[in-house]
Amino acid sequence: MKKLSLCQNQGKLTKIREKEIEQTDRILAAKEDDHGGVIVEMTNEPLDPSVFGSLLRASLSHWRQQGKKGVWIKLPIELVTLVEPAVKVRRILLLPAEPKYLMLVSWLPGTTNTIPANATHRVGIGAFVMNEKNEVLVVQEKSGRFRGTGVWKFPTGVVDEGEDICDAAVREVKEFLVNTKFVEILAFRQSYKSDLFFVCMLQPLSFDIQKQDAEIEAAEWMPFEQYAAQPFVQGHDLLRYISDMLGEDGG
Numbered sequence: 537m538k539k540l541s542l543c544q545n546q547g548k549l550t551k552i553r554e555k556e557i558e559q560t561d562r563i564l565a566a567k568e569d570d571h572g573g574v575i576v577e578m579t580n581e582p583l584d585p586s587v588f589g590s591l592l593r594a595s596l597s598h599w600r601q602q603g604k605k606g607v608w609i610k611l612p613i614e615l616v617t618l619v620e621p622a623v624k625v626r627r628i629l630l631l632p633a634e635p636k637y638l639m640l641v642s643w644l645p646g647t648t649n650t651i652p653a654n655a656t657h658r659v660g661i662g663a664f665v666m667n668e669k670n671e672v673l674v675v676q677e678k679s680g681r682f683r684g685t686g687v688w689k690f691p692t693g694v695v696d697e698g699e700d701i702c703d704a705a706v707r708e709v710k711e712f713l714v715n716t717k718f719v720e721i722l723a724f725r726q727s728y729k730s731d732l733f734f735v736c737m738l739q740p741l742s743f744d745i746q747k748q749d750a751e752i753e754a755a756e757w758m759p760f761e762q763y764a765a766q767p768f769v770q771g772h773d774l775l776r777y778i779s780d781m782l783g784e785d786g787g
Contacts, residue, residue, distance in 0.1 A: 563595040564609070572679035573606030574599055580612050589621035596625065600644045605679065606651050609640040647750065650694055659695040662735040663705045664778070665716055667743060671757035673714065678753045687768045688758060690735070705736035712755055715741040722781070725774050735778055 566574040576595075592609075599607060611618060613636055622628050622640050631639040643649040665673040674688040682689065693708040695701055702718035709716050716738035724734045747755040763769065764779035 562591065563598050564591055566595070566599075566607075568681070569606070569608070570681045571606060572604060572683075573608065574604050576607070576609040578609065578611050578615060578618075580614050583615065583618065585617055585621045588618045589625065592622060592625055592628070596627075596642060596644065603679070604644055607640075607642040607644065609642075611638040611640060613637055658731050659701070660692060660731070660733045661695060661701060661705045661708060662690040662692045662733065663709045663716075663738055664690055664722060664735055665709055665714065665738045665740050666760065667740050667757060669757070670760050672760050672763050673709065673712070673740070673745070673755070674758045674763055675712075675747070675755045676753040678751055683753075685768075688756075688763060688766065689768070691755075701734050702736060705734075705738055709738060712752075713742070713744065713746040717741060722778055723774060733774075735774070 564576045564578075566576045569575050596607065609622070611622075616638065619630060619638060619640075623630055625642075627642045627644070629641050631641055641651050643651055663673070667673075673691065675691055676686070676688060677683060691708050691712065693704060695704040699707075701721070706716050706718055719737040719739050722735045722737050724732065726732055743757070745755050745757070747753075760779075760782070769775045769779055
């Protein structure tokens with residue numbers, strides 16, 4: 537009986553090991569975010585730390601080849617043993633924890649890391665800039681959810697740690713060599729409990745545009761009516777609200 541029990545245990549261990557070897561040939565399941573990166577939400581299912589380390593290295597290599605930027609890995613607190621193999625992987629950082637999960641992040645490209653320093657809140661801005669011809673400054677992005685869609689949108693960005701919202705909006709537009717002055721906050725939105733987004737109205741002080749080759753496909757001054765008529769704007773509650781409000785005010 538003891539011999540049979542030992543064989544059964546060995547068979548069980550062999551199956552587990554085969555499953556772990558099979559897992560190392562895969563990558564972590566992820567979904568794309570709106571900023572050219574990926575989000576991984578781990579389940580509570582136990583996973584061997586060495587297998588997770590192999591999966592993580594293979595996944596980062598795969599996402600880097602795809603040109604992804606930020607990587608967010610949400611790790612249930614029950615899987616705390618996976619933190620050690622994770623932080624041993626190059627460029628993986630552990631952000632301040634929430635009560636029920638840990639957040640691992642990585643910045644893949646060799647450019648400046650724009651992942652917020654704290655995982656609890658993310659503050660973004662959209663810059664609404666209109667000139668005297670009733671034209672708005674719009675851009676098409678090279679990466680993220682709008683890449684290749686033909687959508688024209690306001691310049692957007694993330695507020696740096698310790699930076700004022702109005703300064704962040706002016707800085708974002710200055711990247712196109714357009715100088716502006718902050719006027720007011722038109723609207724704001726809260727989503728996912730901790731994602732805050734402010735749309736700021738700016739007054740242009742200069743008008744010649746020079747786009748960023750790294751992130752922007754195109755930038756131009758577009759008639760406001762043409763911008764507002766885009767299906768993307770009409771289907772977005774916040775943008776449609778702003779467009780309707782400005783339309784009623786006559787721009």
